[in-house]
Amino acid sequence: xxxxxxxxxxxxxxxxxxxxxxxxxxxxxxxxxxxxxxxxxxxxxxxxxxxxxxxxxxxxxxxxxxxxxxxxxxxxxxxxxxxxxxxxxxxxxxxxxxxxxxxxxxxxxxxxxxxxxxxxxxxxxxxxxxxxxxxxxxxxxxxxxxxxxxxxxxxxxxxxxxxxxxxxxxxxxxxxxxxxxxxxxxxxxxxxxxxxxxxxxxxxxxxxxxxxxxxxxxxxxxxxxxxxxxxxxxxxxxxxxxxxxxxxxxxxxxxxxxxxxxxxxxxxxxxxxxxxxxxxxxxxxxxxxxxxxxxxxxxxxxxxxxxxxxxxxxxxxxxxxxxxxxxxxxxxxxxxxxxxxxxxxxxxxxxxxxxxxxxxxxxxxxxxxxxxxxxxxxxxxxxxxxxxxxxxxxxxxxxxxxxxxxxxxxxxxxxxxxxxxxxxxxxxxxxxxxxxxxxxxxxxxxxxxxxxxxxxxxxxxxxxxxxxxxxxxxxxxxxxxxxxxxxxxxxxxxxxxxxxxx
Numbered sequence: 164x165x166x167x168x169x170x171x172x173x174x175x176x177x178x179x180x181x182x183x184x185x186x187x188x189x190x191x192x193x194x195x196x197x198x199x200x201x202x203x204x205x206x207x208x209x210x211x212x213x214x215x216x217x218x219x220x221x222x223x224x225x226x227x228x229x230x231x232x233x234x235x236x237x238x239x240x241x242x243x244x245x246x247x248x249x250x251x252x253x254x255x256x257x258x259x260x261x262x263x264x265x266x267x268x269x270x271x272x273x274x275x276x277x278x279x280x281x282x283x284x285x286x287x288x289x290x291x292x293x294x295x296x297x298x299x300x301x302x303x304x305x306x307x308x309x310x311x312x313x314x315x316x317x318x319x320x321x322x323x324x325x326x327x328x329x330x331x332x333x334x335x336x337x338x339x340x341x342x343x344x345x346x347x348x349x350x351x352x353x354x355x356x357x358x359x360x361x362x363x364x365x366x367x368x369x370x371x372x373x374x375x376x377x378x379x380x381x382x383x384x385x386x387x388x389x390x391x392x393x394x395x396x397x398x399x400x401x402x403x404x405x406x407x408x409x410x411x412x413x414x415x416x417x418x419x420x421x422x423x424x425x426x427x428x429x430x431x432x433x434x435x436x437x438x439x440x441x442x443x444x445x446x447x448x449x450x451x452x453x454x455x456x457x458x459x460x461x462x463x464x465x466x467x468x469x470x471x472x473x474x475x476x477x478x479x480x481x482x483x484x485x486x487x488x489x490x491x492x493x494x495x496x497x498x499x500x501x502x503x504x505x506x507x508x509x510x511x512x513x514x515x516x517x518x519x520x521x522x523x524x525x526x527x528x529x530x531x532x533x534x535x536x537x538x539x540x541x542x543x544x545x546x547x548x549x550x551x552x553x554x555x556x557x558x559x560x561x562x563x564x565x566x567x568x569x570x571x572x573x574x575x576x577x578x579x580x581x582x583x584x585x586x587x588x589x590x591x592x593x594x595x596x597x598x599x600x601x602x603x604x605x606x607x608x609x610x611x612x613x614x615x616x617x618x619x620x621x622x623x624x625x626x627x628x629x630x631x632x633x634x635x636x637x638x639x640x641x642x643x644x645x646x647x648x649x650x651x652x653x654x655x656x657x658x659x660x661x662x663x664x665x
Contacts, residue, residue, distance in 0.1 A: 199245055222592050222639045224281055224554045225295050225303040228274045232313055235271035275317035277512070277555025277635075279326050283409070284427050284557075284635050285594070289329045293337070299593040300638040308338040309345035312354075319354055324361040325409045331355035349378040356388065362407050365395045419600050419630070423560050426598035426605050427634035433603025437464055449535040457536060463604050466617060466626050470606060471536060474613035475529070480588040482525050483644055487516035487549035494550065494558075513556045513633075517546040533584040533646040537615055542652025543577040552595060552641040558633040560600050563647065564618040564625045578650035581619045581657065586644045587612045594637030601628045608641055621660050623650060 213220040213230075221227050266274075282292060293311055295303030306314075315330030334351050338344065356371035369392040376385050414420065422432045441464075445456035458472040491514040520527045526547050534541050564580045565572040573579060585597070590610040597606040597614065606614050620626050633641075 195245055199241075202241055202245075218640070219301060221554070223295065223297065223300050223303045224278050224637065225292060225297070225306065227554045228278050228314070229303065229306065229310060231266040231270050231274040232310060234266045235268055236309075236313055271313070272317050274554070275314050277553075278314065279318060279323075280555050280557065280635050281594070281637055282326075284424050285637055286428060289333050290336075293333050297593075297637070306337070307345045308334045308341055308351075311337060312346045312351055315358075316354065319358060322361075323410070324358040325407055327358040328355065328362055328364075328407050331358060349375055352378070353385070360388075360392065364405055364407070365392055367405060368392050369396060419560060422600040422603070423598060423632050423634075426600065426603065427594070427596060427632075429596075429605065431603065432600075435463070435603065440464075448538070451532070451535050462606065462614075463599075463602055466602075466628050468599070468602075468604060468606075468614070468616045471613045471615070472609075473611050474532070474536070475586050475588065475611055477611070479525060479529070480586075480611070480642075482523075483518070483529075483547075483549060483588055484642060486518055486523060486526070487551075487644075490516035490518075491549075491551060492516070513550045513552045513558065515551075516549045518549060519546050520544075529586070529644075530646060533613075534648075536613065537582050537584055537648060538656055539582055539648040540652050540656050541648075543649040545577075545647040545649070548645040548647070550641075550643050550645065552633065552636045552643075554638075554640075555635050556595075556633075556641060557635040560630055560632040562618065562625065562627070562630055564629075566625060573649065576651060579619060579623070579625070580647045581650040581653055582615065582617045582648040584646040584648070585614045586646075587614075587642075588644055589640060589642035591636060591641045592639035594635055595639075595641040596634045597631060598634060599629065599631045601630050608643070617657075619650060621657065623659075 213226075221230070278292070281287060282289070287297060291297065293306040295305060311330050311334035315327045315334060318324070318326035318330065331351055331354055334346060335348070335355065338346060338348050338351065352371050352375035356368045356375060359365075359371060360368035369389065372385055372389045372392060376382065376389065379385060425432050441461045443458070443460045446459045447453050447456045457474070460470045460472065462468040462470060494513040494515040518526045520530045520541075529547060530541055530544060534544070563583050587608045587610055589608075591608045595608050597608070598604065616629055618626060618629050
């Protein structure tokens with residue numbers, strides 16, 4: 164009996180300990196529940212605010228990036244840290260079915276690259292983007308240290324150390340002012356020090372690595388890197404200035420590409436001596452335009468580039484979008500190869516749908532209108548191409564015609580693309596201009612307007628002056644539809660001139 168009482172005394176003490184452990188566990192669970200309640204409130208408040216006017220909210224590229232990042236990174240952390248270890252399999256399965264369509268790491272990369280593209284083309288300051296301040300765009304919330312870190316990480320993983328330096332450095336600055344830390348400073352120092360080194364800033368890499376080692380003194384890689392930098396510093400002037408040179412593909416180190424970026428920003432690149440002679444006029448050159456004449460605005464004489472205002476109605480634009488919406492897919496470019504395949508490069512970022520002239524009476528009517536405006540026949544015309552450009556959506560400088568080494572791009576019975584007719588079927592809040600790098604011409608997308616130019620000279624050769632681009636959309640969304648006319652079938656509508664050079 165005595166032995167039993169001793170054992171029972173131990174049991175009482177154990178019971179008391181269990182009660183304390185249970186209370187401790189309950190306290191931790193309450194903290195976890197409070198954290199989840201806080202997260203739920205933040206999600207609810209954010210979504211309700213954004214859903215008041217989702218298009219206006221998402222027109223800001225920072226908002227778009229932060230939304231994708233919330234799902235691709237932050238939500239995953241919430242699930243792993245606060246939900247998965249504590250819930251039933253049934254609840255987890257239910258949650259997964261609701262979140263299966265959430266943006267993933269690929270979407271995060273895409274939204275981050277769009278933001279970096281806008282930063283470059285429109286010469287935006289890193290600190291201003293992080294504050295959500297972009298001229299002409301509704302302000303977004305400030306980015307925190309982790310938002311900046313994740314943006315820099317996308318660049319880092321692509322060996323784009325220029326942008327990695329900009330955004331990792333911004334992350335460190337924001338970390339200094341955060342009461343509740345959103346990222347691991349030592350991790351940021353790790354990435355930033357190497358990015359600095361790769362950009363030729365060995366002294367800065369050395370200083371950052373020293374700070375890293377004060378936070379993680381036993382990190383062997385940090386020690387090894389520091390020794391490497393010490394050896395290199397002996398070979399480098401101690402007065403070396405900080406540098407961060409933007410590394411570009413070879414085709415971007417050209418006057419052509421420089422002009423493209425300047426034109427997108429609205430800067431002047433050429434002096435056009437005949438600019439004062441450009442006119443606006445009503446045109447009634449076809450019976451279909453007798454009662455409703457075209458409102459033509461000449462933008463350039465040679466090659467002729469014109470804009471026609473009020474060329475398509477609101478109702479027509481909406482129906483084109485409605486017809487195209489279910490068919491939209493990522494835009495590609497045709498590649499000359501044994502497989503004649505379509506590829507999806509980063510220099511073209513949009514979604515496309517093709518609508519046959521026979522698919523709807525409206526599409527046929529638009530084709531006839533484009534034919535009348537351009538004075539070209541519909542014998543070899545392409546389907547109507549509908550394009551939707553989101554945040555950062557662009558098409559870098561290109562030709563619409565096939566050059567001599569690309570003849571098989573188009574079917575022989577069509578021949579080359581002789582003219583482009585482009586209808587702007589939405590306004591764009593900022594960015595999205597159509598620019599002609601060789602001419603210095605900039606067409607601002609204006610809803611209901613239509614632009615026309617000829618891609619070929621009258622002798623059938625490509626007019627290389629028509630090289631053009633679709634600038635990145637800085638804010639909002641851009642909808643256009645293109646009608647391309649081909650040279651076959653235009654023998655009497657666009658005849659050769661007496662000069663072989665035209």
